[in-house]
Amino acid sequence: MSNSQISALVDRFAVTHKKVSLPSLWAPESLRIKELEEGVSTLRSSVICAFNQLLDLKDLNTGVHSTRLAEWGMRVGQELGLEEQELQNLEVAALLHDIGKMGIPDSILRKPAKLDPEEYALMKKHPEYGWAVLRMLPGFERAALDILHHHENFDGTGYPAGLKSSEIPIVSRIVSVIDAFDAMVSSRPYRTGLPFEEAVRRLTVAAGTQFDPVVVKCFLTFAQAEMPTVFAAAGTSVASAL
Ligand SMILES: [Fe+2]
Numbered sequence: 001m002s003n004s005q006i007s008a009l010v011d012r013f014a015v016t017h018k019k020v021s022l023p024s025l026w027a028p029e030s031l032r033i034k035e036l037e038e039g040v041s042t043l044r045s046s047v048i049c050a051f052n053q054l055l056d057l058k059d060l061n062t063g064v065h066s067t068r069l070a071e072w073g074m075r076v077g078q079e080l081g082l083e084e085q086e087l088q089n090l091e092v093a094a095l096l097h098d099i100g101k102m103g104i105p106d107s108i109l110r111k112p113a114k115l116d117p118e119e120y121a122l123m124k125k126h127p128e129y130g131w132a133v134l135r136m137l138p139g140f141e142r143a144a145l146d147i148l149h150h151h152e153n154f155d156g157t158g159y160p161a162g163l164k165s166s167e168i169p170i171v172s173r174i175v176s177v178i179d180a181f182d183a184m185v186s187s188r189p190y191r192t193g194l195p196f197e198e199a200v201r202r203l204t205v206a207a208g209t210q211f212d213p214v215v216v217k218c219f220l221t222f223a224q225a226e227m228p229t230v231f232a233a234a235g236t237s238v239a240s241a242l
Helices: 003-019 022-026 029-057 063-079 084-096 099-103 117-123 126-134 141-148 170-185 196-206 213-233
Strands: none
Touching: 029 084, 029 099, 063 084, 063 170, 063 213, 084 126, 084 141, 084 170, 099 126, 126 141, 141 170, 170 196, 170 213, 196 213
């Protein structure tokens, strides 16, 4: 065998060798850890995506609303100095906080009138249902707890546990504020969303009772600075543009 033939063989081995991903086995530890982390991250995103699609199938979610909630949540979380892991949990909780509504009958979810006490009691189960599902997924245990407490009130009058102030996870306190604001300004088939200014007033009034006042202040600081401009530029009112 000539030198050039040997050289070609070595080159071909190198290429084949790369394709069968032997480098994964031989790669330095740090590279393999990075590959594993990327794999976990991809899996995590896929799970979030799949659950979001389930919510869409049940018409419990609209892509724009859930994305907006996640964006607002991340802004508040970053302003409040949450650590990277907490921010990741916040993103999951903002996107999937109502996943437990999958377990609530449509007759209750879509009732165009006020729920009776029995129906309301069942509706209040959705944080527990969401927790029960998400806690089964490795890596989602903490976000599941944050979802469990997203209807707690700052003064201890919420559900399911009646936690108050700092007993309520910070991620749950953030989701509570942005979810309530989003619900107030969004139009539904059976009602028109509140004007932006009225939603701001209601959040402010409920700061310290229903909501964490620090979270409300942080959210309103950027909401009031940015939203009216965005909607004015769109040539529409804040409420109808949301
Ligand atoms: Fe909820």
